[in-house]
Amino acid sequence: MTNGPHAAAHPIAVLATGSYLPEQIVGNDEVAHTTGVSDEWIVRKTGIHERRHAAPHEATSDLAAHAGRRALEQAGIRPHDLSYIVVATSTPDQPQPATAAVVQHLLGAAGAAAFDVNSVCSGFVCALTVTERLLRAEPGAHGLVIGADIYSRILDHTDRRTAILFGDGAGAAVLGPSPSGHGMLGTSLLTRGDQHELIGVPAGGSRRPASARTLEEGAHHFRMDGRGVRAFVQENLPAAVAELLARTGLPAGSVDHFVPHQANAVMIGEVWPALGLDNAALHLELARYGNTGAASIAITLDEIHRRGLLAEDDVVLLSGFGGGMSVGSTLLSWAPTAHAAAPRVLAAAAS
Numbered sequence: 001m002t003n004g005p006h007a008a009a010h011p012i013a014v015l016a017t018g019s020y021l022p023e024q025i026v027g028n029d030e031v032a033h034t035t036g037v038s039d040e041w042i043v044r045k046t047g048i049h050e051r052r053h054a055a056p057h058e059a060t061s062d063l064a065a066h067a068g069r070r071a072l073e074q075a076g077i078r079p080h081d082l083s084y085i086v087v088a089t090s091t092p093d094q095p096q097p098a099t100a101a102v103v104q105h106l107l108g109a110a111g112a113a114a115f116d117v118n119s120v121c122s123g124f125v126c127a128l129t130v131t132e133r134l135l136r137a138e139p140g141a142h143g144l145v146i147g148a149d150i151y152s153r154i155l156d157h158t159d160r161r162t163a164i165l166f167g168d169g170a171g172a173a174v175l176g177p178s179p180s181g182h183g184m185l186g187t188s189l190l191t192r193g194d195q196h197e198l199i200g201v202p203a204g205g206s207r208r209p210a211s212a213r214t215l216e217e218g219a220h221h222f223r224m225d226g227r228g229v230r231a232f233v234q235e236n237l238p239a240a241v242a243e244l245l246a247r248t249g250l251p252a253g254s255v256d257h258f259v260p261h262q263a264n265a266v267m268i269g270e271v272w273p274a275l276g277l278d279n280a281a282l283h284l285e286l287a288r289y290g291n292t293g294a295a296s297i298a299i300t301l302d303e304i305h306r307r308g309l310l311a312e313d314d315v316v317l318l319s320g321f322g323g324g325m326s327v328g329s330t331l332l333s334w335a336p337t338a339h340a341a342a343p344r345v346l347a348a349a350a351s
Contacts, residue, residue, distance in 0.1 A: 018074060021168075028042045042164045053152040087116050091149045119323075122326040142175065147297065169295045172298060182332075182335035183332065202214075
């Protein structure tokens with residue numbers, strides 16, 4: 001699914017961003033101890049030095065609400081002025097209700113319709129797309145899009161294929177009408193369901209309900225075929241980006257910033273030349289935060305926004321890829337924001 005130039009009829013822009021990272025920093029030495037590898041091996045294979053783990057009392061909705069609150073504060077928008085709250089996550093608080101409903105309650109956004117999107121690590125782009133299209137049909141409305149995941153709760157911490165990669169966190173964006181004409185220029189969403197077995201949590205759903213046997217097998221842990229995922233990204237991401245650029249009529253050289261899903265710095269480095277984004281700055285934050293699932297693009301966008309790296313008219317490309325298997329990309333013409341330079345408050349000062 002792709003949309004292009006017609007998206008400008010009622011332009012919707014990212015008006016503000018926010019993020020939240022838990023206090024607990026887990027360095028490579030700790031992860032190396034449980035997985036039987038070394039700090040040097042983790043850095044060489046992934047580019048990751050540390051990640052954050054949620055506190056025992058924190059659920060995905062808590063992280064999401066913190067990030068959402070910061071985005072709303074930056075935008076100067078009150079929670080009860082929101083029409084929609086869309087949470088992208090593959091680690092919900094519980095199977096039901098939707099984590100977004102809990103976030104709505106935590107924020108006090110009683111008037112907002114709230115629901116979840118699960119497209120694993122492509123989820124934030126999917127949630128942006130859904131929200132943008134809802135808002136284009138409702139002039140003057142605002143939506144809050146949040147990517148949030150707590151992968152530390154579903155990992156086998158002895159599995160070096162996964163435990164070295166993932167961290168916890170949340171990132172958010174406020175979407176709304178763009179008087180300046182800037183905003184989302186186009187989106188491309190792709191799913192290759194024939195490769196869905198590359199990533200997943202085998203048990204806990206309707207196909208393999210929780211049982212003593214599934215617990216004994218460790219089937220509730222996240223599993224990933226790393227080589228298969230790498231091949232999928234190399235095959236599908238460049239083509240998806242090229243298609244989106246062609247449909248929006250933008251040359252690759254016009255992209256100023258590329259914010260990919262923060263999966264693995266080595267893998268991104270391998271696919272980067274094939275994207276042809278020679279004039280774009282590649283933004284990576286995973287050295288400090290690891291792979292935070294659906295939160296990773298949103299956290300990185302918030303980081304570079306609050307550092308003042310995004311200027312009006314900059315073209316920003318967000319690309320997610322992950323379980324399903326899926327690829328989602330969206331192009332933004334960055335809108336002027338009054339609060340862009342506000343510093344991001346870390347977890348220690350969170351309410």
